[in-house]
Amino acid sequence: MVSQLRERFPEAILTENLEALDPWVQVAPAWLRQVCFYLRDDPQLRFQMLHLITAVDYLEKASSGPETVSEGHFELLYHLSSLEHRHRLVLKLRLPRWKEDRIGQLPEVPTVSDIWPAANWHEREVYDLSGVRFVGHPDLRRILCPEDWQGHPLRKDYSMSHQYQGIPGR
Amino acid sequence: MDFRRRKSLWNISNQGSTRFIALPPEEFDLQTDEIVVNMGPQHPSTHGVLRLILRTDGEVVKQVQPEIGYLHRCAEKIGENLTVRQFTPYTDRLDYLAAMNMNLGWALCVEKLLGWQVPEKCRHLRVLMAELDRIASHLVAVGTYGLDLGSFTPFMYCFREREKILNLFEAVCGARLTYHYIVPGGVMADLPPGWLQECSRFLDQFPPTLADLHALLTTNYIFIRRTAGIGVLPLQTAISYGCTGPVLRASGLRWDLRRHGEPIYTQMYAPYDFQIVAPQEGQYPDDGISPAVPDEAVLGDCWHRFYVRMREIVQSVQIVRQAIRFYQEASGTVGEPMKIQQKLPVAEAYLETESPKGQLGFLIVGQGTPIPRRVRIRSGSFCNLSVLSELCRGCLVADVPAIVGSLDIVLGEVDR
Numbered sequence: 367m368v369s370q371l372r373e374r375f376p377e378a379i380l381t382e383n384l385e386a387l388d389p390w391v392q393v394a395p396a397w398l399r400q401v402c403f404y405l406r407d408d409p410q411l412r413f414q415m416l417h418l419i420t421a422v423d424y425l426e427k428a429s430s431g432p433e434t435v436s437e438g439h440f441e442l443l444y445h446l447s448s449l450e451h452r453h454r455l456v457l458k459l460r461l462p463r464w465k466e467d468r469i470g471q472l473p474e475v476p477t478v479s480d481i482w483p484a485a486n487w488h489e490r491e492v493y494d495l496s497g498v499r500f501v502g503h504p505d506l507r508r509i510l511c512p513e514d515w516q517g518h519p520l521r522k523d524y525s526m527s528h529q530y531q532g533i534p535g536r
Numbered sequence: 537m538d539f540r541r542r543k544s545l546w547n548i549s550n551q552g553s554t555r556f557i558a559l560p561p562e563e564f565d566l567q568t569d570e571i572v573v574n575m576g577p578q579h580p581s582t583h584g585v586l587r588l589i590l591r592t593d594g595e596v597v598k599q600v601q602p603e604i605g606y607l608h609r610c611a612e613k614i615g616e617n618l619t620v621r622q623f624t625p626y627t628d629r630l631d632y633l634a635a636m637n638m639n640l641g642w643a644l645c646v647e648k649l650l651g652w653q654v655p656e657k658c659r660h661l662r663v664l665m666a667e668l669d670r671i672a673s674h675l676v677a678v679g680t681y682g683l684d685l686g687s688f689t690p691f692m693y694c695f696r697e698r699e700k701i702l703n704l705f706e707a708v709c710g711a712r713l714t715y716h717y718i719v720p721g722g723v724m725a726d727l728p729p730g731w732l733q734e735c736s737r738f739l740d741q742f743p744p745t746l747a748d749l750h751a752l753l754t755t756n757y758i759f760i761r762r763t764a765g766i767g768v769l770p771l772q773t774a775i776s777y778g779c780t781g782p783v784l785r786a787s788g789l790r791w792d793l794r795r796h797g798e799p800i801y802t803q804m805y806a807p808y809d810f811q812i813v814a815p816q817e818g819q820y821p822d823d824g825i826s827p828a829v830p831d832e833a834v835l836g837d838c839w840h841r842f843y844v845r846m847r848e849i850v851q852s853v854q855i856v857r858q859a860i861r862f863y864q865e866a867s868g869t870v871g872e873p874m875k876i877q878q879k880l881p882v883a884e885a886y887l888e889t890e891s892p893k894g895q896l897g898f899l900i901v902g903q904g905t906p907i908p909r910r911v912r913i914r915s916g917s918f919c920n921l922s923v924l925s926e927l928c929r930g931c932l933v934a935d936v937p938a939i940v941g942s943l944d945i946v947l948g949e950v951d952r
Contacts, residue, residue: 387648387885414775417888418914422901443899445886445914449775449791456886484778487922495612510605510951519613520910 367411367453375401380460388445390456395475398459402481405446405455413446413455416482419489421496425463425522438463438522440473440498461498463521477503495520570598575936577606583680583940584947586921592933600928600936602921607951615911620646620900621720621876623911628714630896630913631949633676636669636705637891639718645898646720646874648800649885657863658722658871659804664859665708665718667852668735672701673892674845674852677944681842682753684941685762690752697745700738707731722871732860739853746825746849754846755827763839764832767927767939771836777926778919781894782844783943785814787836793890801889807862810855813847815840823850838942845944848892877906893917893944915949 368391372379378397383390393401405413425438444457465471472493477500479485489500490509497518500506508515514531517524526535576587585606591599611630615623620642627642628635640662647654654662679694702712707728709717717724753759769779771787784791792812794805811821818835820826826847833839880902888897894916901910920943927939 387883416778417895418886418897418899418912420899420910420912422910424909443884445897445899449789452796482778483773483776483926484919484922487918508605510608512605519610520616 367455370410371401371404374404388454388456390443390458392458392460395459395461398457399476399478399481401457402444402478406481410451412448412450415447415449416478416484416488417445417447419444419478419485419492421492421498421520423463423496423520423522440496442475442492442498444478472497472499474499474501476501479503494518497521569593573933577603583945586940586945586947586950588924588936588940590928590933590936595932595934597928597931597933597936600925602924604921604947604950607947609952611913611952612911615908615913617907619876619878619906620880620908621874621878621906624719625714625716628716629948630915630952631673631891631893631917631946632713633946634669634673634892635713635715636665636718637673637889638896639715640666641887641889641891641896642898643718643720644800644889645885645887645900648798648887649880649883649900649902650720650874650878652721654722654871655866655868657866657868660859660863660866661723661727661870662718663804663808664735664856664863665705665715665723667855667859668701668704670852670892671849671856672698674849675701677845677892678749678753678842678849681941681944682759684937685759687752687756687759690749693745693748693752697742704731704735704738707734719873721874722869724873726870727863732864735856735860739857742853743825743850746846749846750825750827754843755830760830760832760839762935762938763842763942764830764837765834766838766935767931767942768834769836769923769927773923773926774836777923779894779923780919781890781892781916782813782841782848783894783920783923785812786840786844788815790814790816793888793895797889798887800887805855808855808858810851813844813851815844820847823847825850838938841942841944879904879906880908888914891916893946893949894920896949913952915952917943917945917947917949921945921950 368382368384375397378394378401380392380394405411420443422441424441440461440463442459442461447454459475461473461475465473475498477489479489487509489503490506492498493500493506494508494511495518516527528535571592573590573592575590577585587603589601589603590597611626614626624639624642627638630638675694675698679691682690705715706712709715709724769787771789774784774787790812793801795802795812815835818829882902882904884901886897886899888895896916897914899912900908903909928936
């Protein structure tokens, strides 16, 4: 399956780990949509179901003062499965924590919500909680937090504000 | 006090009514305005704090936009700050109507990450609890669905039976709703003496209630008219939206993780004999209790979603009976709950299990310490709810509660 992918998209597949508990391949973000279309539509693969999109924050603590950009990266996970062939695959994307290393600029990745409608809410949730912008998403609003919430709570450097709408936090 | 201000709450255009009266008689026609109706989050038929924004044209719903997040309790953030053992009670609070199944999903995911195997006796005990809880959860789904459609009696019958299951759970673990019984490594305690006899007594007197429910709901003319052909979900749409559980099966796919899941989960159910309830060409295999499908029912409609749950109760009763036998035959212990400070490997594990509401998935990303780097919860209700705007397009306002009820969502699991 992976060799088929590698043959089709030699530049898209960066690394792979098929011995992991859930075998995964790492995809270049620029190729995500082509790879996803292929995974869904190829008769040998037929990944019709998207189970989950999630972001994992790999923050490494910045060494010096507040001016330094914190090191680390995001990993975006896409869990796919095929009900027909009963196989599963995890796509991994590696993103910078901030776009062009400028704090406050959310990293961007193309949407897959037109490929699997299930992605619509999952991408909204990742945007809301982890702060990843999905380019081309039809309705990228916060989903769990209120619309005027500040920050993205599942980022490791997130700190909750002391007050929200006059309600003391902490 | 509305401290969670969200836009468009007051966005209700209501200009139509006054102008309507002022029109001269010849123009007193069927002119209708689009009205935005806000349903919930305190509406009883939305099963919790779900808010729906309906754009209606007369009685016809043009668009439904679900707004969730009113019950968000930061479960995933809490998971990043506690050890996996400490997080177990929090899984109870996801789908609080089927907390045993939530515990089971979490326990199996942790065991997958650590590569553990639990003793055979523990596996059968877990199946026993999970299936009893599936019956309880489906009873709530069926009972409140009748309530949504204006029928009160089945609700009382369902809750009477559920009460007996809760009494059984209380005898096992002391809690009636949030059990914290199935934990990584095993279960908290073995069964108290005499419990299996109590359980068998419950199973013996239970089936007549199902016959009552079929008479009151399944074959009831009004109920059929309210549900058959309403909210039809084609199989392809169900799959593309990630719908699972009874919602997917009612669209005609025989897919159940208890048979089609990962080995760590299916090995639990391998010795058990049960059917996967799903219509094949509009028909179900005979189970001796359930009535025939009415002519009005369409594959994937509200009636089928309801009916799949009714039939799954019968299957779960069978599984519980077998589990009692297997448990008595099995030797060994019921496992040892894991230590609070158990270190996790630097690895990721994702596992989905078949909870009553749909496929429940947990993702744990370990980082070499007892506290995981990331915990992600994929709930069946979340994905099943996302298809709502697709289902409600073009239906009548009165059908919206029927469709929402047929999806059987629990907001604790949607909002986490």
